Amino acid sequence: MKKILLIEDDIDLSNRLSLSLNKWGFSVELIDDFSNIVKEFTEKKPSLIIMDVNLPYYDGFYWCEKIREISKVPIIFLSSRDSNMDLIMGINNGGDDYITKPFSIEILITKINAILRRSYDYTFSDSVIYYNDTILDMEKCTFKYEDNVIDLTKNEMKILSILIKNKGKVVSRDKIMMSLWNDDEFVSDNTLTVNVTRLRTRLKDELGLSNFIKTKKGIEYMVQ
Numbered sequence: 170m171k172k173i174l175l176i177e178d179d180i181d182l183s184n185r186l187s188l189s190l191n192k193w194g195f196s197v198e199l200i201d202d203f204s205n206i207v208k209e210f211t212e213k214k215p216s217l218i219i220m221d222v223n224l225p226y227y228d229g230f231y232w233c234e235k236i237r238e239i240s241k242v243p244i245i246f247l248s249s250r251d252s253n254m255d256l257i258m259g260i261n262n263g264g265d266d267y268i269t270k271p272f273s274i275e276i277l278i279t280k281i282n283a284i285l286r287r288s289y290d291y292t293f294s295d296s297v298i299y300y301n302d303t304i305l306d307m308e309k310c311t312f313k314y315e316d317n318v319i320d321l322t323k324n325e326m327k328i329l330s331i332l333i334k335n336k337g338k339v340v341s342r343d344k345i346m347m348s349l350w351n352d353d354e355f356v357s358d359n360t361l362t363v364n365v366t367r368l369r370t371r372l373k374d375e376l377g378l379s380n381f382i383k384t385k386k387g388i389e390y391m392v393q
Contacts, residue, residue: 171285176229221246245277
């Protein structure tokens with residue numbers, strides 16, 4: 170279930186919108202402290218943000234810009250401000266869409282689903298795989314997280330590829346070893362262990378991705 174962070178100070182609207190989103194299968198989190206939205210965002214870890222422009226303390230454009238400094242999570246503005254300049258500012262500050270009030274819940278849901286597909290469905294081409302805030306480029310053998318990029322070995326690239334394509338599912342060591350084999354190279358169980366350990370260390374030390382690859386039952390791996 171995808172989690173949506175709703176940043177709206179109109180309590181009645183927040184409650185009504187939360188109920189509607191719940192009916193469409195989304196989990197909804199509300200903001201408790203409008204003075205520290207970035208902190209709440211990092212704690213709640215949503216898949217998508219719906220944010221009003223008119224907010225206490227600072228407006229939505231400000232918070233969108235601050236969130237964009239640390240994340241590429243999709244952001245939809247929901248506002249009664251309907252001028253072209255407001256729409257332009259929303260998009261220029263990092264918003265993915267801008268919807269004016271009053272709005273149709275069906276249109277909002279359609280836009281949410283479209284943005285989630287673009288953001289979290291992985292294969293936009295045969296050689297580039299997108300996952301959350303990471304990008305695996307199999308032609309360049311690189312892995313990018315936010316503004317940092319590392320070069321991968323062939324085996325590191327194949328391991329990440331099969332795990333991300335099966336995100337949320339456990340992948341057996343045997344299946345990973347099969348993907349690493351080629352005509353002139355046999356990959357042993359020990360070789361796989363060495364590769365995964367080295368890859369985990371690189372992801373943590375060079376990209377800040379701790380626990381990106383999880384071990385399940387001692388014989389399987391997954392990303393989540």
